[in-house]
Amino acid sequence: MPKTVFEPSIKSRPTYGVLEHRPGTAHLMVADAEGAQALLDLAHSAPPTLWTQAMIVYIPGRSGQQFTQALANLSPSQLHISPSYAAAQPRLHKILQTAHAGLQIYLAGTESLMGQAQAAAMAVGVPHRAVQMEHRGSLARRVQCVHCKGITENVTTDPFECSHCGLNLFVRDHYSRRIAAFQGVNIDAEDPGQVPPAVERFT
Amino acid sequence: MSMSHNKIPVTVAEVVTLNPLIKRFRFVRRDGASLPAFSGGAHVVVEMDDHGTRRMNPYSLMSAPSDTTGYEISVRRDDVGRGGSLYLHQHVKVGDDLVISAPVNLFGLDLQAKKHLMLAGGIGITPFIAQMALLSAMAGRFELHYAARNPGLAAYADDLRARYGDRVQLYYDDQDQKIALAPLLAGQPLGTHLYVCGPKGMIDWVRRTATDMGWPQQCVHYEEFLAPPTGKPFQVELAASQKTITVGPDQSLLEAIEAAGVDAPYLCRGGACGQCETDVVSCDGHIQHHDHWLSDEEKATGHKIMPCVSRFEGRSLVLDR
Numbered sequence: 379m380p381k382t383v384f385e386p387s388i389k390s391r392p393t394y395g396v397l398e399h400r401p402g403t404a405h406l407m408v409a410d411a412e413g414a415q416a417l418l419d420l421a422h423s424a425p426p427t428l429w430t431q432a433m434i435v436y437i438p439g440r441s442g443q444q445f446t447q448a449l450a451n452l453s454p455s456q457l458h459i460s461p462s463y464a465a466a467q468p469r470l471h472k473i474l475q476t477a478h479a480g481l482q483i484y485l486a487g488t489e490s491l492m493g494q495a496q497a498a499a500m501a502v503g504v505p506h507r508a509v510q511m512e513h514r515g516s517l518a519r520r521v522q523c524v525h526c527k528g529i530t531e532n533v534t535t536d537p538f539e540c541s542h543c544g545l546n547l548f549v550r551d552h553y554s555r556r557i558a559a560f561q562g563v564n565i566d567a568e569d570p571g572q573v574p575p576a577v578e579r580f581t
Numbered sequence: 582m583s584m585s586h587n588k589i590p591v592t593v594a595e596v597v598t599l600n601p602l603i604k605r606f607r608f609v610r611r612d613g614a615s616l617p618a619f620s621g622g623a624h625v626v627v628e629m630d631d632h633g634t635r636r637m638n639p640y641s642l643m644s645a646p647s648d649t650t651g652y653e654i655s656v657r658r659d660d661v662g663r664g665g666s667l668y669l670h671q672h673v674k675v676g677d678d679l680v681i682s683a684p685v686n687l688f689g690l691d692l693q694a695k696k697h698l699m700l701a702g703g704i705g706i707t708p709f710i711a712q713m714a715l716l717s718a719m720a721g722r723f724e725l726h727y728a729a730r731n732p733g734l735a736a737y738a739d740d741l742r743a744r745y746g747d748r749v750q751l752y753y754d755d756q757d758q759k760i761a762l763a764p765l766l767a768g769q770p771l772g773t774h775l776y777v778c779g780p781k782g783m784i785d786w787v788r789r790t791a792t793d794m795g796w797p798q799q800c801v802h803y804e805e806f807l808a809p810p811t812g813k814p815f816q817v818e819l820a821a822s823q824k825t826i827t828v829g830p831d832q833s834l835l836e837a838i839e840a841a842g843v844d845a846p847y848l849c850r851g852g853a854c855g856q857c858e859t860d861v862v863s864c865d866g867h868i869q870h871h872d873h874w875l876s877d878e879e880k881a882t883g884h885k886i887m888p889c890v891s892r893f894e895g896r897s898l899v900l901d902r
């Protein structure tokens with residue numbers, strides 16, 4: 379059973395499963411914050427040999443040091459701790475660009491992280507359905523403003539103010555896999571200033 | 582879906598004997614017009630009137646997809662099969678009129694791929710010839726590994742070598758050459774798609790090895806045209822059209838349905854595409870499932886049958902057709 383239960387929604391809204399060990403010649407795992415727990419849970423069912431072929435890229439975020447030692451204890455062939463996805467990106471791209479077919483990809487944690495890592499995998503030709511994802515932790519969203527195209531990270535309220543153009547945006551479930559973001563649409567276009575109070579929807 | 586509006590009347594423009602087993606046929610439209618464009622990997626169904634028995638066999642198109650003046654197929658003679666290929670080999674000559682279906686592609690290239698790795702066994706080379714023409718025109722990255730019994734039977738091997746150089750690797754059984762599959766797969770860049778066409782044993786081997794090595798199923802494409810197996814004759818009741826038909830020993834159930842004047846859907850006629858799936862109303866006996874479409878569970882429940890390849894043995898079978 380997935381640890382995060384999402385309300386039923388439109389088709390474009392991604393859904394997530396539970397990571398499972400799959401045969402492969404190498405294994406790439408990318409996780410942020412509580413996503414580490416999904417990897418630790420995977421270790422219960424996966425053969426120990428998995429870790430000798432595993433590269434883990436971990437972004438601790440709000441979890442701080444909580445999980446880093448436990449991840450190191452899995453003895454993966456490589457463990458990279460990064461302060462942010464942006465900081466991890468060059469390494470991730472390098473890994474994907476030099477990898478061989480047969481690489482299994484496991485993503486765990488927030489939607490923003492998983493979506494961006496999935497898009498990076500798709501860019502090198504990996505079919506999106508071949509990437510495993512398990513949601514853990516924050517429900518904060520990565521949202522693209524449909525007006526200025528700017529992306530705001532960690533959106534927890536609806537509506538919210540676009541961090542680029544300042545419009546008040548309503549957060550839709552409409553999702554773009556290519557840019558790994560939900561869509562934000564101006565809520566007071568007709569009656570400027572008529573903005574309903576922001577509600578914490580994505581915590 | 583009715584298939585009858587998709588038929589194209591053609592004339593045989595050329596017959597070339599490539600080796601003792603393989604002949605190539607070129608078809609042009611009878612009215613001289615151009616043929617529909619197709620994409621590499623597509624096949625057509627060729628209709629034949631084999632001394633009173635209507636045969637409809639699928640063949641991959643091997644001519645360049647950009648050439649709409651004619652279509653070319655290569656046919657390997659099957660001496661023990663039901664006769665479609667023998668009929669083409671022995672009776673079809675230049676100038677003959679035939680009817681073919683519009684092209685259908687169940688083995689298309691996935692153009693998201695970073696690289697296309699193609700594995701052909703024997704006559705399974707044909708769809709790749711069209712695909713390589715397409716890829717080389719668009720500067721796509723590809724590699725073909727082609728296994729045949731011996732050089733004499735490796736149709737087009739020299740041509741392909743001349744055209745594509747090192748991107749074509751040949752393997753001959755009689756020289757004990759075998760595709761070193763595991764190292765070949767292990768060395769491919771991430772984002773490679775794998776395509777295999779050839780005998781069943783080869784397809785199974787390639788799919789199994791790729792799965793064990795972690796290739797996602799979306800990256801592994803295969804095509805096998807199962808010839809409908811022969812068997813004992815049997816009777817079938819078609820509930821919707823209120824007819825009872827007898828399926829002859831070397832006729833498929835689909836062919837018998839068509840011969841009774843009942844329009845039935847199909848695309849591949851080889852148990853792969855799912856188009857002909859038919860509901861079983863009742864069954865007192867045993868359905869011999871020969872397709873790759875239904876899951877093992879579906880086969881076990883006996884609620885569905887693929888009439889293009891599957892047969893029946895027993896007291897009565899009623900289909901919703």
Ligand code: FES
Nearest residue numbers: 850854855857889
């Ligand atoms: S026609 Fe394709 S499975 Fe029967």
